[in-house]
Amino acid sequence: MFFGKFVFIFLFFTIFDLPTKAFAAEQPVAIFHAFNQKYSEVDDFVCTLAEQGYSHVQISPAQQSNPNNVNSNPNAPVNAWAGRYQPLNYMVIEGLGSEQDLKTLTDKARSCKIKVIADVVFNHMASMNQYSSLTNFPNFPDPKARDVRKNGSTYFHKQCDINYNDGNRYTEVNCWLGGALPDLKQDNQTVKDVQKAHLKKLLDLGIDGFRFDAAKHMSPEAVQEYISYINQASNNQAWNYLEVIEDNDTSATNYNFIAAVEDFVLYSSNEKCIYLWWGSAIITSPRCR
Numbered sequence: 401m402f403f404g405k406f407v408f409i410f411l412f413f414t415i416f417d418l419p420t421k422a423f424a425a426e427q428p429v430a431i432f433h434a435f436n437q438k439y440s441e442v443d444d445f446v447c448t449l450a451e452q453g454y455s456h457v458q459i460s461p462a463q464q465s466n467p468n469n470v471n472s473n474p475n476a477p478v479n480a481w482a483g484r485y486q487p488l489n490y491m492v493i494e495g496l497g498s499e500q501d502l503k504t505l506t507d508k509a510r511s512c513k514i515k516v517i518a519d520v521v522f523n524h525m526a527s528m529n530q531y532s533s534l535t536n537f538p539n540f541p542d543p544k545a546r547d548v549r550k551n552g553s554t555y556f557h558k559q560c561d562i563n564y565n566d567g568n569r570y571t572e573v574n575c576w577l578g579g580a581l582p583d584l585k586q587d588n589q590t591v592k593d594v595q596k597a598h599l600k601k602l603l604d605l606g607i608d609g610f611r612f613d614a615a616k617h618m619s620p621e622a623v624q625e626y627i628s629y630i631n632q633a634s635n636n637q638a639w640n641y642l643e644v645i646e647d648n649d650t651s652a653t654n655y656n657f658i659a660a661v662e663d664f665v666l667y668s669s670n671e672k673c674i675y676l677w678w679g680s681a682i683i684t685s686p687r688c689r
Contacts, residue, residue: 426455428515428639432456434457434458434459436496437460438496438501439459439505440504446505447511450509456515457516460481460485460519461518461519461520462496462502463490463520464488465483465486467495468483468528483526486527487526490594490597491594493601503606506607506608510606517608518602518611520611520613522584522612522618522626523614524583534556540556540584542555555588556582561575562579568649569649572647572649572650573619577617583617587619587622599626599629599630599633603634608637609639609641611640611662612641614643615644616642623642627640642656642658642659644661
């Protein structure tokens with residue numbers, strides 16, 4: 401059965417770098433990644449996933465995001481998935497469906513005993529011309545900011561490029577992803593409050609766990625605070641994991657004491673296979689053949 405345009409199947413035992421301590425919630429068996437699919441589309445097949453043995457389904461970021469063409473070529477098709485990973489407003493659920501659409505999906509999932517994981521993007525905001533001054537994002541208005549890109553501001557780090565080979569993790573955490581995405585200061589209380597409110601909104605809408613996008617670009621202390629908040633708000637019922645793509649300065653061990661880590665190491669492994677669901681066929685990495 402073909403469920404979507406581009407869907408990952410995550411087999412738990414081959415993908416995640418696991419922390420040594422116990423998880424707060426039940427670990428997944430298999431996660432179906434409904435990549436950039438509308439909630440109403442996922443609602444149509446979520447119970448079939450449960451029948452096929454999936455324990456979780458993951459949705460793409462729910463917040464209001466960059467709706468524009470984020471390709472460098474203005475004549476290229478809209479790169480909608482990349483825009484979805486560029487937040488505009490954490491308090492608005494928009495783009496893949498409304499709050500009611502999301503609640504309908506989580507209710508349906510719960511009725512057929514499958515859990516829903518939400519992807520969240522807390523490291524950065526959107527790169528858009530109308531927000532280039534970084535003074536008018538809805539959640540982070542900063543009218544007194546001057547020369548923000550050069551000097552930083554109340555809510556954002558100054559613009560700088562990331563060096564993945566300099567022997568430390570300063571630029572990974574404090575500079576702009578891709579040199580273009582405004583990097584938020586997770587040590588600012590307002591930033592933390594806004595993002596925790598987003599987590600609480602999603603929990604109230606029935607979300608059962610979270611994937612933290614670009615977790616390695618936030619400090620372990622900040623990520624730990626968010627995970628602790630989720631554990632408290634969910635009564636330890638939510639399961640969470642972190643995207644930590646390893647490089648010369650970052651390893652999974654920088655974060656896997658906090659939560660499970662998706663580190664992509666197996667993609668280049670000679671011993672394991674990564675399976676993708678593309679269209680109606682299962683595709684494996686070349687090393688699996």
